[in-house]
Amino acid sequence: MKNEFQRLGDYHREDIDVALRSGSLEMELGPFSMRLEGREADIVDFLFDAYRDAPVRLKLGDVTDVAINVRPPNIIRKYIRRQVIADPGFIVPAVPLPPYLSPLAFEMGLNLAIALKCCRFTTFHSAVVGNERGAILISAHSGGGKSTLASALMVEGYRLFSDEFGLLDMETGMLHPYPRPVSLKEKSIDIVREFTGEKWLTKTFGGTPKGDIAYRRVRPSDIQLSKTPMAAKLILFPVFQEDTPPSVRELSKSETIMKLIPSSTNYHLLGTASFEALIKMVAGAQTFEITYGNTQDSLEITRDLAAKAGL
Amino acid sequence: MTDKNKKTDLFLEQRRDLLKLGAAGMPMVLTLRASAQEAVISQLRCTITIPSKFKILVDDTGAAWVGSGKLRTDKKTGNLKDKDVKNFKHDASYIFPHDSVSASYRPDACEYETCDESGGSGDHDDLLSHLTDENGTYAMNDYLAGSGEDDGHDHSCDDDGHAQDSHGHSIITNAPCGYAVYEYSRSQIISPGDYVTQGGDWNLSGDDGLYLELSLKYIDENGVNGHWPGVSCVISILNYMGH
Amino acid sequence: MSAGPYSEQTTWTADISKMLLQPSESVTIAFHKISGDTHILNFLSAATLKILAKGDENFATAFPKILDEIQMTEHDCPASLVKRTILELDELGLVIPVETKA
Numbered sequence: 001m002k003n004e005f006q007r008l009g010d011y012h013r014e015d016i017d018v019a020l021r022s023g024s025l026e027m028e029l030g031p032f033s034m035r036l037e038g039r040e041a042d043i044v045d046f047l048f049d050a051y052r053d054a055p056v057r058l059k060l061g062d063v064t065d066v067a068i069n070v071r072p073p074n075i076i077r078k079y080i081r082r083q084v085i086a087d088p089g090f091i092v093p094a095v096p097l098p099p100y101l102s103p104l105a106f107e108m109g110l111n112l113a114i115a116l117k118c119c120r121f122t123t124f125h126s127a128v129v130g131n132e133r134g135a136i137l138i139s140a141h142s143g144g145g146k147s148t149l150a151s152a153l154m155v156e157g158y159r160l161f162s163d164e165f166g167l168l169d170m171e172t173g174m175l176h177p178y179p180r181p182v183s184l185k186e187k188s189i190d191i192v193r194e195f196t197g198e199k200w201l202t203k204t205f206g207g208t209p210k211g212d213i214a215y216r217r218v219r220p221s222d223i224q225l226s227k228t229p230m231a232a233k234l235i236l237f238p239v240f241q242e243d244t245p246p247s248v249r250e251l252s253k254s255e256t257i258m259k260l261i262p263s264s265t266n267y268h269l270l271g272t273a274s275f276e277a278l279i280k281m282v283a284g285a286q287t288f289e290i291t292y293g294n295t296q297d298s299l300e301i302t303r304d305l306a307a308k309a310g311l
Numbered sequence: 312m313t314d315k316n317k318k319t320d321l322f323l324e325q326r327r328d329l330l331k332l333g334a335a336g337m338p339m340v341l342t343l344r345a346s347a348q349e350a351v352i353s354q355l356r357c358t359i360t361i362p363s364k365f366k367i368l369v370d371d372t373g374a375a376w377v378g379s380g381k382l383r384t385d386k387k388t389g390n391l392k393d394k395d396v397k398n399f400k401h402d403a404s405y406i407f408p409h410d411s412v413s414a415s416y417r418p419d420a421c422e423y424e425t426c427d428e429s430g431g432s433g434d435h436d437d438l439l440s441h442l443t444d445e446n447g448t449y450a451m452n453d454y455l456a457g458s459g460e461d462d463g464h465d466h467s468c469d470d471d472g473h474a475q476d477s478h479g480h481s482i483i484t485n486a487p488c489g490y491a492v493y494e495y496s497r498s499q500i501i502s503p504g505d506y507v508t509q510g511g512d513w514n515l516s517g518d519d520g521l522y523l524e525l526s527l528k529y530i531d532e533n534g535v536n537g538h539w540p541g542v543s544c545v546i547s548i549l550n551y552m553g554h
Numbered sequence: 555m556s557a558g559p560y561s562e563q564t565t566w567t568a569d570i571s572k573m574l575l576q577p578s579e580s581v582t583i584a585f586h587k588i589s590g591d592t593h594i595l596n597f598l599s600a601a602t603l604k605i606l607a608k609g610d611e612n613f614a615t616a617f618p619k620i621l622d623e624i625q626m627t628e629h630d631c632p633a634s635l636v637k638r639t640i641l642e643l644d645e646l647g648l649v650i651p652v653e654t655k656a
Contacts, residue, residue, distance in 0.1 A: 095541060096546065101543075158335060186360070205544075205545060208543055210358070210544070211358060211359075211360055252578070252579050252580075252581075253578045253579060254578045254579060254581045254583055254594055257343070257578075257583060257592070257594075258341065258343055258594060261343040261592055267592075268590050268591075269590070270588055271587065271590055272574060272585065275574060275585040275592060276574070279576055279583070322648050323625075323626075324599060325580075326624070326626065326630075327600075327626075327630050328625065330598065330630050330635065331594060332629050333598065333633060333635050333638075333639070336632070338598075338642060339595075339596055339598050339599040339602075339635075339638070339642055340593050340594070340595055340639075340642050340643060340646060340648075341593065341594040342591055342592070342593050342594075342597045342646060343591070343592045344592070444572045483606070541584070
């Protein structure tokens with residue numbers, strides 16, 4: 001059998017399980033190939049649930065960008081009060097979690113690996129969606145509503161680039177997709193369920209370090225277009241304030257840069273090319289801070305701003 | 312770098328305003344640094360949502376009982392009902408032994424009115440002062456008075472079981488004494504990262520601080536596998552702090 | 555405020571070949587290739603950088619040139635503010651002292 005990528009959901013569960021246990025499972029999403037390893041059945045369940053449309057193969061190619069091993073933190077925790085951590089191959093302050101939360105460890109480990117070790121792109125902690133005319137970069141801290149807004153915009157017809165990262169190409173100044181499941185926390189789970197429908201959500205993981213977490217699955221179309229970058233046309237900084245009337249403030253280019261640089265995990269490491277790409281991206285986009293009290297408000301504001309930006 | 316053609320009045324006024332701010336100490340250069348720690352620091356941003364209404368009962372030895380049972384006050388005395396205290400302790404979901412709670416959260420020990428002219432112990436104002444934060448926002452009920460708890464002591468100094476201190480404060484002698492009660496509402500959100508200093512240490516205060524203090528005790532005993540609400544969040548921060 | 559010792563006679567210089575300067579609306583965004591830091595300069599700090607890039611200056615000689623560059627009077631922009639701006643730029647490595655006389 002040829003070692004070609006094919007849809008994960010088309011494999012037998014046993015094959016994925018064996019490959020995952022032996023560390024030979026390779027997944028390709030956007031610009032990254034990822035070597036995946038783990039022994040927990042929960043991860044296999046999660047892969048078939050949240051990543052069923054992702055391309056994988058059972059034997060590794062020559063090079064992978066990222067390697068994640070979900071394993072016990074030490075030999076004791078392999079047997080007694082079992083725990084797992086996600087090991088990306090370098091030391092991170094990983095959170096030991098009970099085995100039923102191994103999918104969460106898996107997701108957090110992948111995020112850390114990209115955030116801290118990816119040097120091919122300038123990475124910004126943001127969600128990105130786009131259409132055939134351009135991309136919207138949504139920059140906010142955890143809890144700022146970027147995942148909820150990104151999910152809402154997916155329903156509007158935008159394709160998902162990423163829930164967690166803006167990957168800025170330092171040569172072209174364009175944003176690259178890396179479509180992984182959208183992480184939804186606490187109240188946003190029900191909000192997204194309401195407008196997306198139950199079938200697009202994974203089960204909810206309770207008792208995590210960030211409360212309840214569920215994932216909005218990536219659509220096949222998002223994955224099919226995951227190698228097509230787009231230039232940012234709109235950069236948004238959502239600010240959630242409960243029961244606050246919606247408001248919009250246009251930002252200057254310098255203020256936008258001021259806000260984006262601290263949200264990057266590697267800007268400082270990448271030097272001149274990173275600066276020039278950032279200047280280029282910001283020059284080509286309109287930027288706004290939007291303050292909102294509910295998802296409907298943020299969606300309506302974004303619709304309006306996107307239309308004005310030519311999206 | 313300076314466009315000398317833009318010398319409109321407004322333009323110059325804006326520049327003058329900026330220079331005034333500079334003269335007042337505002338930096339003339341703003342430096343931005345990418346936060347390579349952003350992803351890691353996100354571990355500090357976890358929150359704990361209290362799943363259901365519960366209370367923490369703390370005694371003067373630093374022992375604590377956590378549960379959702381009733382802790383009513385006696386309308387006559389204004390103090391905890393003895394029966395409620397007993398039931399609460401019996402039905403507590405979590406029990407922490409002596410010295411689990413630091414001194415700032417403990418009530419004063421029971422002291423009994425001697426009925427001399429100098430007045431009794433248990434000055435209510437003093438007791439409240441160390442149990443209220445600088446914002447005065449604690450949702451805390453403290454039930455503090457010198458009394459005989461359930462130990463059978465009887466220190467009544469007058470007919471109705473009350474004594475008066477020199478300020479006229481009532482010293483209750485027939486109700487449980489030496490307890491503080493901290494109440495947490497359902498869906499109350501605690502952000503443990505707010506209590507981590509830049510030096511990477513805990514700086515606990517307020518009701519949330521007590522909750523986190525007991526969380527740390529709980530983790531010492533049970534690791535991540537217990538059911539204490541928010542245990543994973545606190546562990547993630549401990550890991551961040553390298554503990 | 556400064557990166558090291560200085561006196562009123564200290565002369566300062568700026569090597570803007572080590573920087574990428576991007577004017578943007580009312581500010582200048584400066585990327586310092588040596589440190590990898592990005593700075594936002596307002597009109598005063600940008601003008602100060604420009605003057606010190608043209609030639610070495612001490613506080614006294616730089617001051618009138620900077621006032622001329624920003625088209626402001628001493629009343630609007632006191633010498634102490636210009637001095638502090640030079641020291642800020644020094645602290646960030648954007649200007650450096652070239653000579654200190656006792």
